[in-house]
Structure formats: structure tokens, C-alpha cells
Amino acid sequence: MCGFPPPSGYSHGCRPRGQERAITANWQTSWAFADAFVCEDDDALLWARERARESGVPSVTPGTGGALRMLAASVDAKAVAEIGTGTGVSGVYLLLGMRPDGVLTTVDPEPERQQFARQAFRAAGFAGNRARFIPGRALEVLPRLADGGYDLVFCDGDRAEYPDYLAESLRLLRPGGLVCFEGVFADGRTVDSAAQPPEVLALRELLRTVRESEELVASLLPVGDGLLCAVRR
Numbered sequence: 001m002c003g004f005p006p007p008s009g010y011s012h013g014c015r016p017r018g019q020e021r022a023i024t025a026n027w028q029t030s031w032a033f034a035d036a037f038v039c040e041d042d043d044a045l046l047w048a049r050e051r052a053r054e055s056g057v058p059s060v061t062p063g064t065g066g067a068l069r070m071l072a073a074s075v076d077a078k079a080v081a082e083i084g085t086g087t088g089v090s091g092v093y094l095l096l097g098m099r100p101d102g103v104l105t106t107v108d109p110e111p112e113r114q115q116f117a118r119q120a121f122r123a124a125g126f127a128g129n130r131a132r133f134i135p136g137r138a139l140e141v142l143p144r145l146a147d148g149g150y151d152l153v154f155c156d157g158d159r160a161e162y163p164d165y166l167a168e169s170l171r172l173l174r175p176g177g178l179v180c181f182e183g184v185f186a187d188g189r190t191v192d193s194a195a196q197p198p199e200v201l202a203l204r205e206l207l208r209t210v211r212e213s214e215e216l217v218a219s220l221l222p223v224g225d226g227l228l229c230a231v232r233r
Helices: 025-035 043-055 062-074 089-097 111-123 138-144 159-172 186-191 198-212
Strands: 079-083 103-108 131-135 150-155 173-182 216-221 227-232
Touching: 025 062, 043 089, 043 111, 062 089, 062 150, 062 173, 062 227, 079 089, 079 138, 079 159, 089 103, 089 111, 089 150, 103 111, 103 138, 111 131, 138 159, 150 159, 159 173, 159 198, 186 198, 198 216, 198 227
Parallel strands: 079 103, 079 150, 103 131, 150 173
Antiparallel strands: 173 227, 216 227
């Protein structure tokens, strides 16, 4: 966020260097192109996305899904934890990037959504033992998961709980593992100086904590509604 004026109460900690950059129509077009770069023609993904639309459940964009698939492959992920199963869109992408023997542990407070995800995973050709479904609130489930047992943690749950998810993720991740947070742009509200609800304030806290952490190497990817990614040193 260097070169952009921070919202009230949010300091990005960067000093302007020369001329400030402006978000132009060309930038917006480029971001839209990047987000649509992944061709989503898998029947299982399209089915899961349609179930999400019918249920009113947000799902990751193709660009975000492609990034998750690439990140899972980059760490040769064998064990991934997902907060927010939804109808399985993000889970399919994660499984596509994981090792053939990898297991996705996915948590969601709505078991009926997880049933859709089960069907989507099966339709995508994944064996039943490739995914472990745990119904429940994330902050009640995560403490039961093994310390240092995960290569990647993907967070797409309650935005107001993201700072708490980070603390749990650092415990769950092995050194060199990745944590990713979906939706940190909050439709532009994260950098809007107007008064914001608690969930946006929580996102700002998350961004500050991740950027200032000496334990993490982070980057903010402009796909979907913003994907914050960090590697645990």
C-alpha cells in the first residue's frame, strides 16, 4: 500500500517515494484480466459454484482459486487446513495443487454446505480419504488440530476473527508453511477513511500484524477481494 494515503487509524508504514501512483482504468482492467486468467471449465467446480450462488454463499474467484492451487503446489502440500468450506470451490482448487496423497482438513459451521463440498470433491475425482470435514466454529475446532502439522492454512471464515485465525495458524504451520487470508480488501473498505464496522478494523489489525511480524514473509495479492499470503520462517 506504499504511495497511497492510509485511512484514518491505519498506518501502512511506508514512506512515499517520488510521484504517487494512481489507480487508473488500465490498472483496473489489468487486475480484472489477472483475476480471470485461470480458465475455469471443470464441471465439478462449476457445479460447486452454482450451489454457492443458489445458497447465497460467497466463493473464491477463479483468480484466487488459481493462486491457491499454485501456492499448495509450491509447498508440495500434504496437509492443508481450510477455514470456511463453503460449497467446495476453494477446496477443489487446493486439492488440485496438493500432493496426490495430501489431505484437506476443512472446517465450517454449516454441515449442509459441507455436503455440497463432498459431492464436488467426488465429482472432481478425489477419493473420499482426501478430505476431512469438521463441522463447527473455527475457533473451537482449530485448537484441536496438531501443532506444526500443516503445510498451508487457508482462512475464508468470519473476517472479524481473522487476527485470532492468524495466531492459531502460526501454531498449526510447519516452518516454511503458508497462511492465506481471503477478502482482505473488503470491497475497498480496508483503505477507506470513512468509519468502518468491526470486521474491517479486524482486517486492518491483521494486515498490520502480518506486515510487522519478524516470523512471517508476506505479500498481498490483488486477486478476488484481496489474498494476503505469508510464509512462516
